[in-house]
Amino acid sequence: MRSMTITEKILAKHCGKKEVAPGELINAKVDIALGNDITAPIAIREFRRIGATKVFNKKKVVLVPDHFTPNKDIKSAEQCKILRDFAIEQKLTHYYEGGEVGVEHALLPEKGIVVPGDVVIGADSHTCTYGALGAFSTGVGSTDLAAAMITGELWFKVPQSMKFVFKGRLNKWVSGKDMILRVIGDIGVDGALYRAMEFAGSAIKKLSMDSRMSMCNMAIEAGAKSGIIEPDDVTMAYAAKRAERPFKFYASDDDAVYAGVSEYDCSILEPQVACPHLPENTKNVGEVKNVSIDQVVIGSCTNGRLEDLEVAARILKGKKVHRYVRLIVIPATPLIYAEAMKRGWFDIFLKAGAVISPPTCGPCLGGHMGILAAGERALATTNRNFVGRMGDPRSEVYLANPAVAAATAVKGKIAHPDEVV
Amino acid sequence: MKLRGKVWKFGADIDTDRIIPARYLNTSDPKELATHCMEDEDPSFASKVRPGDVIVADKNFGCGSSREHAPIALKAAGVACVIARSFARIFYRNAFNMGLPILESAEAVDTAENGDVIEADMDTGEIRNVTKGLGFKARPVPPFMQELVKAGGLLESIKKRGAVV
Numbered sequence: 001m002r003s004m005t006i007t008e009k010i011l012a013k014h015c016g017k018k019e020v021a022p023g024e025l026i027n028a029k030v031d032i033a034l035g036n037d038i039t040a041p042i043a044i045r046e047f048r049r050i051g052a053t054k055v056f057n058k059k060k061v062v063l064v065p066d067h068f069t070p071n072k073d074i075k076s077a078e079q080c081k082i083l084r085d086f087a088i089e090q091k092l093t094h095y096y097e098g099g100e101v102g103v104e105h106a107l108l109p110e111k112g113i114v115v116p117g118d119v120v121i122g123a124d125s126h127t128c129t130y131g132a133l134g135a136f137s138t139g140v141g142s143t144d145l146a147a148a149m150i151t152g153e154l155w156f157k158v159p160q161s162m163k164f165v166f167k168g169r170l171n172k173w174v175s176g177k178d179m180i181l182r183v184i185g186d187i188g189v190d191g192a193l194y195r196a197m198e199f200a201g202s203a204i205k206k207l208s209m210d211s212r213m214s215m216c217n218m219a220i221e222a223g224a225k226s227g228i229i230e231p232d233d234v235t236m237a238y239a240a241k242r243a244e245r246p247f248k249f250y251a252s253d254d255d256a257v258y259a260g261v262s263e264y265d266c267s268i269l270e271p272q273v274a275c276p277h278l279p280e281n282t283k284n285v286g287e288v289k290n291v292s293i294d295q296v297v298i299g300s301c302t303n304g305r306l307e308d309l310e311v312a313a314r315i316l317k318g319k320k321v322h323r324y325v326r327l328i329v330i331p332a333t334p335l336i337y338a339e340a341m342k343r344g345w346f347d348i349f350l351k352a353g354a355v356i357s358p359p360t361c362g363p364c365l366g367g368h369m370g371i372l373a374a375g376e377r378a379l380a381t382t383n384r385n386f387v388g389r390m391g392d393p394r395s396e397v398y399l400a401n402p403a404v405a406a407a408t409a410v411k412g413k414i415a416h417p418d419e420v421v
Numbered sequence: 422m423k424l425r426g427k428v429w430k431f432g433a434d435i436d437t438d439r440i441i442p443a444r445y446l447n448t449s450d451p452k453e454l455a456t457h458c459m460e461d462e463d464p465s466f467a468s469k470v471r472p473g474d475v476i477v478a479d480k481n482f483g484c485g486s487s488r489e490h491a492p493i494a495l496k497a498a499g500v501a502c503v504i505a506r507s508f509a510r511i512f513y514r515n516a517f518n519m520g521l522p523i524l525e526s527a528e529a530v531d532t533a534e535n536g537d538v539i540e541a542d543m544d545t546g547e548i549r550n551v552t553k554g555l556g557f558k559a560r561p562v563p564p565f566m567q568e569l570v571k572a573g574g575l576l577e578s579i580k581k582r583g584a585v586v
């Protein structure tokens with residue numbers, strides 16, 4: 001039998017074959033199919049248009065209206081109502097709104113809806129996040145979602161894999177966000193086009209689940225189909241107490257074939273900042289110091305988890321946000337929100353002068369809750385800094401980790417955390 | 422299927438936020454989306470593009486979000502076809518799934534200028550720049566995907582398989 005990567009093994013299992021090879025077109029069973037308030041309305045429209053009446057499995061179709069919620073305006077309310085009506089009609093197990101909704105890619109792993117070894121598709125490009133659990137997960141369009149909702153299957157081209165091996169100890173204030181930004185800076189926004197990015201090495205083994213999710217989340221920013229990390233003890237500790245289904249660990253064969261292998265020494269990695277208007281425009285934070293900032297956003301499916309809020313709280317403790325900076329903190333899920341409050345971080349944020357938003361995508365995609373005017377500049381822990389991503393097309397977004405974001409909020413210009421603490 | 426139209430040329434890494442900014446995603450109405458198509462890249466595009474026009478763009482066209490609103494907006498704006506050096510993965514998938522013709526050809530991209538008239542034969546992958554008198558062959562589309570297009574898109578093909586309940 002040919003040697004396979006973890007991605008190839010998961011795909012082979014889900015299409016009922018002993019082995020698959022890159023380039024092969026397969027029809028694979030889907031464990032979870034996800035849609036949100038932007039993409040699901042089109043999928044539901046298509047679902048009805050071709051005469052479908054029932055989803056393949058009411059436990060496996062997940063709808064999360066998180067982008068424009070709490071409903072921003074009448075139009076978004078109408079989009080969300082399409083999801084709500086469909087969820088009620090189909091009796092979907094996993095539909096979340098109101099005080100139960102969170103940013104989808106933080107919510108699904110937290111609730112144990114996605115588990116190691118799964119094939120997950122989502123009509124949202126950052127569906128690749130769940131690779132952190134050792135699942136094959138990938139973003140697709142609304143038509144794909146409709147097809148998966150009906151049949152429980154979808155066509156895939158088996159991707160080639162690229163391996164990124166991280167060694168050495170991470171410096172203070174450096175996290176998974178910096179590791180992935182560095183990779184994107186090196187290979188570019190299409191550097192992994194059509195491929196699976198596999199993150200490995202001793203530094204990955206030591207990485208928290210939150211940081212692993214930040215990394216896999218941004219695989220799409222290098223054009224990748226998916227990002228994945230071999231499950232280990234950290235995965236087991238995370239999944240064991242959450243998984244709602246039995247799960248399986250897959251691992252790459254030692255002699256599996258990769259389209260490329262690159263190595264990174266974490267000990268020389270500094271906090272990274274991606275400058276406008278592409279995530280590949282990465283620099284060491286020291287090279288972009290003194291860029292003045294009007295707004296800082298800490299949140300999103302990339303960095304709105306506990307670890308992210310914790311480091312922000314550590315830096316902001318006893319500090320004041322710069323007089324002319326708006327700091328918006330968005331815990332990604334209700335559980336993270338409650339936990340952050342319990343641990344006293346809300347006091348720190350509020351005393352510092354931050355706004356605390358309910359869980360939502362909000363400003364990450366220029367939706368609501370923190371839109372930029374022409375000429376304004378934001379630093380955000382989100383994943384995209386495209387033209388107009390957070391508001392007016394003449395505004396700018398810089399991407400960084402939450403520590404840099406918190407320090408920047410205090411200084412009013414892009415800053416290294418050491419300058420503040 | 423043969424197409425003929427005027428070229429709108431764009432650069433590399435045209436992301437989905439430029440094809441249709443996220444601030445307009447609170448609707449999925451094709452006509453409304455079309456009025457904001459390419460707005461942040463070229464504000465005059467939506468009012469000037471004519472049915473049948475062709476977008477020619479450099480590498481990684483459609484990178485970013487999975488929103489099908491992007492190919493929907495292009496189609497509804499009248500764009501008949503996109504020719505690019507390469508496409509972002511989800512955009513590529515979406516275009517086939519919903520029937521927006523796309524072709525990959527580095528040569529066609531390198532030689533095309535705004536306003537050139539281009540002909541494309543979607544069956545053979547032949548592209549002709551009529552203005553410049555040049556001919557090219559696009560990268561072949563896998564047979565499986567040609568079948569998808571022939572069936573009328575992914576959902577129609579599922580329906581034909583009898584998998585709809």
Ligand code: SF4
Binds near residue numbers: 124126301365
């Ligand atoms: S937080 Fe941002 S990137 Fe993540 S799903 Fe929401 S809009 Fe998309």
